[in-house]
Amino acid sequence: MQKLGDFKLPNFFNYPPYFTLQPVKDTREKQIQLWKELILDYCRTQKIFIVEPENFPLFTNSGIERSLSHEAREVFLSALVSEGRAEWMDKGHRKCLVLWHRIQDWADLVLRFVKDNGLEDSVMTVEEIRSGIESRGTELYGIDRTVLMRALKLLEHKGKLAIFKGTSADDEGVKFSI
């Protein structure tokens, strides 16, 4: 089985037409579906949040010497964007934020993390949630800051916590009240 890093690639990754944007409607729809799934799978296992379309290892297969065209890269990522599984981070579409968990799912993960660690009424910094001892081994470890802030804001909106400015300028604190 072919691998990209420690990611196990499916068989069709060696199928040359997989790397050419198909013009026939039905075939193209299936192709887009397969690419969406593969991108999400790859990002999930590799903990990749930001994809640069022109510089994404998954879009090239050196084994069969095939690489997606610029147009195809844009089409596949845009398909994820239109489903709410990704967001373009700039107008030029040079960076794409991939949400292999939706923001709502990330918020649920934060809640479970808080409950599992008995932190219902404690205060934590955002940085602690991302890389603290408690989060080690959970999906929250190494989470993209933008994604985490969006999840926390959603929870704040629901009254589950309060975000406040910390003493140092670059970190914010979170007061849970579940």
Place this chain on the structure above:
Amino acid sequence: MAGKWLPAAELTGSGRPVLHQGEVECSLLSSVDLECEDNPSSSFPLLKSGLLIVTTHRVLWIPPEGTTAHAIPLAAVSHVFTSSSSSKIKKKSIKTMFSSPRVRFQVSVTSEGRVDERGTGSMVMTLVLRGKNSDSDSLLGKLLEAWRGRAWESGGGSGSGKFDGGSSSGGLRMPVVGVAGILRKEQEMWESTDKSLQDAFQDLNALMSKAKEMVMLAEKMRLKLLSGSNNQGSVANDEDEMGSKEEMQDWLLSVGIASPVTKESAGALYHQQLSRQLADFVKIPLERSGGMINLIDVYCVFNRARGTELISPEDLLQACSLWKNVDVPVMLRLFDSGVMVIQNKSYNDEQVLSRIKSLALKPEALRSGISASDAAIMLGIAPAMAKEHLLTAESKGLLCRDVSPDGFRFYVNLFQDINLDDMYLVKDHSAYGAWRWRERERERASICEQSTKRLQPGVNVHTSLLMYYGNHAELPIFFPALETKC
């Protein structure tokens, strides 16, 4: 029944007359009535508004329905009433000025009243021109020219069909006796061939008038080749020679249209008649190319066969587009890409598609796809058309494309075989399974190659395979194949 009075004329499948050897069309006119002047009350049938064709041998009349045609051999015509006499009739009264122009001629008939060159009696036939712009003078001129040309008499020894019953050859010739005779005959033949070649190339006009003889010459050469290959069948085992002979025959055959429809002879009926002639002509090239042929190829072949009477691409296109209105077995087809082809009406896309699919499932094609030229070779058609077929197969979801620096290739469509819920699942008895199998073979081959290069002799290739695949459950099934591979 007109058949009782007039000999019948054969028609081709698309309603064109079947011409005798050496016969050439001179003039075509539509909406012409054929009347018999002497016995209007008799049982001579009403032949109303048909297509009239004057050839060098006959006057043909084809009814509008185009089922059975009638012919008056020019040999049976004993007199043609010239324009002065017909204009005298015109001047007789005002009434006749408004009536349709007529052309009259006298034919020999047998005692039963049947038109025949050996007949003793006579009868006056009248052609009534009902068409709007029909020019009776020009028709009369053409008729007179053809009649006075007496082409049916100078068959050149090749015979002119039914009129002389094939008994003309050898009538007036000097007897050929002994070696001297043979030599003289040979000499004569060379001289006459040489002369006709020289005459033909003197100037373009002469070439045009010699075109018919050139066609006959080609026909003769073909027959000679045919008989030659029969006689020396035991000696000429050389396949190359046979092949070149066949090719030569094809070339000579393709010279073939003795009486091309021209604007001059057909006038307003030009495109309609051209369309019918083309429909008859494309049958053989179509058969040879499997039921579909490129319009450009037809243009070349058709014009080559017409010799000097070349047609323009527009004329060809117009002739093809007229097929919609006529009952002919061929049709013009326009592909999405704009490529135009001629195909049999019975032509079936499904058949080609299933052939393409089986091509795409061949081991070689599974591994590296098929290009338009691969398909062209395997289907025996032109690459441009093979590409059209591949694109059709793609649009039906049979194939999908691979565009890379290596070129534009097609693979069998595996997308529908891939399971979205489990991307790693491959069903063995699907195209996907077959493809994966070939893919594995390729991988194994490259590993074997690397191993034999890198490893010292004696080191087991299996070890490196195990390193590559890990302890994968599928590995054992590779071993038998491996023993033979490496």
